[in-house]
Amino acid sequence: MAQSSEAHARMSWDRYGHLKPELGLAEAAFGRICPFAPSARNEDQIAESLYAGALNRDSLIGRFQAAYVGHVDEGDFRTSGSSGGMASWMAVELLRRCVVDGIAHVRPADPRKDGRFFRYAISRNEAEIRSGACSRYYPVDLSEVLQTIRHTPGRYAVVGIPCFIKAVNLLIAEDAVIRQRIVCTLGLFCGHMKSARFVDSMAWQAGVNPSAVRAIDYRVKTPGRPASWYRARLELVDGNRREKDWWDLVDGDWGAGFFQNPACNYCDDVVAETADIAFGDAWIEPYSSDARGTNVVVVRKPELDGILREAAISNRIRLAPVDAQFVRQTQAAGLRHRREGLAYRLQWKPPSIPISKRVGKSAAHLGARRKLVYRARYLIARESQLTFALAKNIHLPGLYLWWAKAAVSLYQALAYSRGAAGRLFDMLEKICGRG
Structure with a gap:
């Protein structure tokens, strides 16, 4: 600030x-x-x-x-x-x-x-x-x-x-x-x-205590792989390293909005x-x-x-x-989320204080499934932080990891038609139409 x-x-x-x-x-x-x-x-x-x-x-x-x-x-x-x-x-x-x-x-x-x-x-x-x-x-x-x-x-x-x-x-x-x-x-x-908790989550998923992390590189380049295939590296206080591909993280889908x-x-x-x-x-x-x-x-x-x-x-x-x-x-993807997605959020979940943004508040052109995608991102962004805080307080990392895995599965079914749930959404969309 x-x-x-x-x-x-x-x-x-x-x-x-x-x-x-x-x-x-x-x-x-x-x-x-x-x-x-x-x-x-x-x-x-x-x-x-x-x-x-x-x-x-x-x-x-x-x-x-x-x-x-x-x-x-x-x-x-x-x-x-x-x-x-x-x-x-x-x-x-x-x-x-x-x-x-x-x-x-x-x-x-x-x-x-x-x-x-x-x-x-x-x-x-x-x-x-x-x-x-x-x-x-x-x-x-x-x-x-x-x-x-x-x-x-x-x-x-x-x-x-x-x-x-x-x-x-x-x-x-x-x-x-x-x-x-x-x-x-x-x-x-x-x-x-x-939030800073993203580092803690990476540590949990790498099998180390967050307090053992000395440094982090969020995007390690790997020869022969596209630059878009992110790989994170944790440097530990004992001199060891832990590396993990983002797609192996339960909260590694950027678009889902974790933290x-x-x-x-x-x-x-x-x-x-x-x-x-x-x-x-x-x-x-x-x-x-x-x-x-x-x-x-x-x-x-x-x-x-x-x-x-x-x-x-x-x-x-x-x-x-x-x-x-x-x-x-x-x-x-970012522009779509910040413009049409913002227009829908202003309609569906207006902030508690007045704001002035450069988008209209009409989202009539959006189909029901797209609206669900924006709602899912909003809820994942909020609930990931609440659930992580609870898991950390009760010393139960598995609670957050289980929740995050379920949340991202539902999100990816909505957004990318992945898995059985994704096929179900596809079928419902064909039956019911975009509305």
């Missing part, structure tokens, strides 16, 4: 492994800088003020100067990252060109000292930046690093998921010091934020529409089958587009221009 100069907010863990603010912040100020506050400017309004001259505009991708698909050829950025290496490469390039003095991004932390596996930090050299490569499906917050930026003169870039970048831009509009010092934002496409932060149910931005440049995975063939990983890049600042073009000409990176439709296809 961002902080303004008017007051301070401290983040603390709740019982479900999410970070929440302990407000010492005036309500009006909080409403202006919280990315989910109904009174805050939305992504379209922020982007209009930042990228009015952008060449392209799309209802799902936002304003942008250019879009590309590709990867880094220079060094081992690609092999050491979870995708094509473009986000880490751009962060390093900004330092090399003296565009910024530091990069605020997520780096590994020692859970025995910090009480968490990852936290935001400021990197000032290539080695520090590259220590933060790879995906981090773990709760983090900006509070401490923004205070560092406030108290340490210099020019900074901030790397973050869509809601974080939106919060930074809202804060920039409120705070003259932050506005002077944050000169660039790098966005990361986002499906949703997991999802509740706020993610009401987010409508997948591609970081308020970031100067944003990076995601090219989840479309032939790129999704490439074990080395490939990025899709959406650039909104002409200066950053110039950096990309120069590097491509010198063969340091390899990029091919694409259009908005291509970007949409690479993120089709």
